[in-house]
Amino acid sequence: MHAELPLRLVLVDPPAGVQFAIQKGHGSDYESLFVQQRQRGDITFDFSVGVADHAKNGSPNFRGPIVQGPAGARFIYIDVGVYAGQKDTPWSRRMKIPLEAITWPLVRKTLSKPGHRLAARVAGTGKDGGPNCATVQPLGPWTVITD
Numbered sequence: 186m187h188a189e190l191p192l193r194l195v196l197v198d199p200p201a202g203v204q205f206a207i208q209k210g211h212g213s214d215y216e217s218l219f220v221q222q223r224q225r226g227d228i229t230f231d232f233s234v235g236v237a238d239h240a241k242n243g244s245p246n247f248r249g250p251i252v253q254g255p256a257g258a259r260f261i262y263i264d265v266g267v268y269a270g271q272k273d274t275p276w277s278r279r280m281k282i283p284l285e286a287i288t289w290p291l292v293r294k295t296l297s298k299p300g301h302r303l304a305a306r307v308a309g310t311g312k313d314g315g316p317n318c319a320t321v322q323p324l325g326p327w328t329v330i331t332d
Contacts, residue, residue, distance in 0.1 A: 189233040190247075190292060191302040194261065194282060196228040196317075196322060203316050204271035207232055208262035208279070209250045217269045218251070230263075230308065231302065232330025234284075234291055245292050247284050259284045265316045272320055278318035282307060294329050304330045 196205060206217030207230050221228050235248035240277065247259040254260050260283045266276030287303065295303045305323035 186268075187235065187237045188292075188296055190236045190295060191231070191233045191259075191266055193302050193304040193330065195225075195229045195306045196262070196263070197306050198226065198307035199223050200314070200316055201226055203266055203274060203276055204264075204269040204292075205309075205316070206264045206269035207251060208264045208268075211253065215264075220269055223309075227306075234261075243289075244285075245287060245289055246313070247287075249325065252284070257285075260320075265270065265318065276316050280307065280317050282319065283318045283322065286323070288309045291327055300332045302330050302332055303327050 195219035199205060201223045202223050204220055205228055206220040207262055209216050209218050213276040216234050216250045220229050232251060240259060246256050251261060253261050254264055258278060260281050263280040268277055268279055283319060291303060295301045306320045306325065307326045309319040
């Protein structure tokens with residue numbers, strides 16, 4: 186199977202005045218997509234990633250320029266502050282959102298009808314009161330939603 190999987194990442198209550206973006210590309214050769222700052226409440230990112238069969242363990246193999254990491258341990262980066270192109274901020278962070286909890290049943294359910302999207306909510310604020318960073322696990326399970 187090869188398909189485009191629509192995803193939604195929601196940053197729950199991120200700090201105001203800080204830019205957040207989805208990273209496309211790797212290392213220092215990247216661009217920040219969907220750059221946003223909190224206006225009220227949460228920040229939402231809607232995008233798609235490729236998904237294909239994974240020969241080694243049968244789990245989904247996420248692909249494309251937004252996907253980071255080796256097969257079996259894929260993730261999405263959310264760029265924060267300077268990494269998201271913001272010049273007037275002390276924040277230079279990234280959030281690593283693991284994709285390993287996304288199973289084939291979730292993928293199939295999402296792709297079964299047009300207008301479905303797989304969504305996760307992650308904390309936008311870290312323990313230090315600034316933007317969250319490092320590996321950030323979803324606040325609950327990935328869920329299938331309708332747009």
